Every structure is written in structure tokens, then in C-alpha cells.
Amino acid sequence: MSQQRHGSTPGNAGAVPAFPDLPEATIARLPEYLRALHHLAETGADTISSEGLAAAAGVNSAKLRKDLSHLGSYGTRGVGYDVALLVDQIEYILGLDQRRAVCLVGVGNLGHALAGYAGFASRGFRIVALFDADPARVGEQINGLTVRHFDELPRVAAAEALAIGVIATPANAAQAVADGLVAAGVTSILNFAPCVLSVPPGVDVRKVDLAIELQILSFHEHRKASLTALPGGRENAGGQEAVGS
Numbered sequence: 001m002s003q004q005r006h007g008s009t010p011g012n013a014g015a016v017p018a019f020p021d022l023p024e025a026t027i028a029r030l031p032e033y034l035r036a037l038h039h040l041a042e043t044g045a046d047t048i049s050s051e052g053l054a055a056a057a058g059v060n061s062a063k064l065r066k067d068l069s070h071l072g073s074y075g076t077r078g079v080g081y082d083v084a085l086l087v088d089q090i091e092y093i094l095g096l097d098q099r100r101a102v103c104l105v106g107v108g109n110l111g112h113a114l115a116g117y118a119g120f121a122s123r124g125f126r127i128v129a130l131f132d133a134d135p136a137r138v139g140e141q142i143n144g145l146t147v148r149h150f151d152e153l154p155r156v157a158a159a160e161a162l163a164i165g166v167i168a169t170p171a172n173a174a175q176a177v178a179d180g181l182v183a184a185g186v187t188s189i190l191n192f193a194p195c196v197l198s199v200p201p202g203v204d205v206r207k208v209d210l211a212i213e214l215q216i217l218s219f220h221e222h223r224k225a226s227l228t229a230l231p232g233g234r235e236n237a238g239g240q241e242a243v244g245s
């Protein structure tokens with residue numbers, strides 16, 4: 001997943017002086033820690049060592065300790081981190097205590113899958129509106145929501161205080177959809193369409209492209225194949241997983 005960043009974050013501009021100025025890579029790893037912590041809490045763990053949490057999140061423990069120190073969380077020597085407290089801290093920093101309202105634009109193959117995914121609600125988001133431009137799709141019910149025409153966005157945005165817009169339209173429609181979202185007051189966009197969006201300062205865009213992830217894996221396959229052809233063979237071709245490195 002990649003990010004386009006435009007303008008400053010209001011929280012960093014003085015409105016919330018105590019808000020930590022976190023490195024982007026740390027921000028990208030916090031959701032991994034949170035997912036691991038929720039899983040640990042479900043198994044009944046009250047505390048967790050930095051090594052244990054790092055292993056559960058798939059990162060190295062020195063990096064985890066550094067990340068959590070940015071939140072002022074150092075754990076207790078010999079005990080580790082308090083799981084419930086750390087969940088609260090990370091959820092607060094990520095703003096997940098507010099259960100932000102999300103709308104989805106483009107309810108085709110991908111949009112259907114996203115609209116039906118229960119994981120958003122359990123991870124702190126409410127999908128409150130679905131939009132499409134195709135009259136044949138308008139009126140369809142998905143997961144308790146009715147697909148509305150995209151023209152209704154301004155009215156819905158005013159009523160629902162939409163914070164985040166998800167774009168799952170074809171690439172050739174995505175810029176116009178982004179413009180509409182921004183005009184309706186949306187300041188964060190998750191873009192699944194394979195294109196770069198132009199947005200004004202103060203609007204954050206993150207892009208998800210599974211094909212890019214596959215291309216990166218393809219590179220590693222290519223590299224491993226070339227290393228096995230070298231004297232010394234596969235011992236040079238170790239595996240790795242990158243989590244917001």
C-alpha cells in the first residue's frame with residue numbers, strides 16, 4: 001500500500017500539541033501491533049514481552065520497542081507491555097475510538113466484496129454509504145445498506161459526517177470520483193483504482209494495488225531463481241516479509 005500526502009495534518013499544526021509526530025513507517029506498523037494485541041487479548045493474555053509482540057506482529061523486536069517508545073510506551077522490565085493499555089494507546093493514536101464513517105464508491109466486483117466484509121466494523125470503521133453511477137446497481141441491498149446514486153453524495157456526506165472515501169471504480173472514473181469526494185468534504189481517500197489521483201492540500205490518499213504486490217513478489221522469485229543459479233545455491237536466497245519497513 002502506498003500513500004500520497006498533501007499538506008500538513010491539522011493535528012500536527014498545534015491544535016493537539018501532545019500528539020506525537022510519528023514516522024510514517026511507525027504509523028504503518030501500528031495497525032499490525034494492534035491486530036496482534038487484539039489476538040493476544042482474545043487468548044487471555046494480560047501482558048506481552050516485546051519479543052512476543054514482535055513475533056506476533058512479524059517485525060523485529062528492536063524496531064517494535066522503538067516504535068512504541070514514540071507513544072511513550074516502554075513496558076515494564078521483566079513483565080512486558082500491558083496488552084489492554086497498549087490497545088487503548090494505539091487505538092487512540094490511530095483515532096479508532098471514533099469509529100469513522102466510511103463511504104464506498106463503485107459497487108462492482110471489488111466493491112461488493114468490500115461492502116460485504118465484516119472486518120471493517122470489527123477494526124473500528126462504519127461503512128455508512130455505498131454509491132455507484134450505474135442506475136442498474138442503484139437500489140441494490142448489500143449488508144443492510146442500499147446502493148445510492150453518486151449524485152446523492154453531497155447530501156449523504158452532510159448527514160453522515162463522512163471522513164473516508166473508498167474508490168473502487170474503473171481508473172478512468174476515479175479522478176472525478178475523488179473530486180466529488182473532496183468537494184463533499186471527505187479528507188481521506190483509499191484508492192483501489194490503478195491510477196494516481198490529484199487532490200488538494202490537506203487530503204490524504206492511500207493506494208492499494210494487489211498487482212503491484214504481486215509484481216514485487218515476482219521480483220523476489222526472479223532474484224531467488226538467479227541466486228540459485230550462482231555457486232552456493234539457495235543459501236543466498238533467504239525469505240523476508242516487509243511490514244512498513
Ligand SMILES: NC(=O)c1ccc[n+]([C@@H]2O[C@H](COP(=O)([O-])OP(=O)(O)OC[C@H]3O[C@@H](n4cnc5c(N)ncnc54)[C@H](O)[C@@H]3O)[C@@H](O)[C@H]2O)c1
Nearest residue numbers: 106108109110132133134168169170171173193208209210
Ligand atoms: N487494488 C487492487 O488490488 C484491485 C483489485 C481488483 C480491482 N481493482 C480495481 O478496482 C476497480 C474496480 O474493479 P471491479 O472489478 O470491481 O470493476 P467493476 O467494473 O466490476 O466495478 C466498477 C463499478 O464502478 C462503477 N462506476 C463507474 N464509474 C463510476 C462513477 N463515476 N461513479 C460511481 N461509480 C462508478 C460501475 O458502475 C461499477 O459498478 C478497478 O479500477 C480495478 O482495476 C483493484
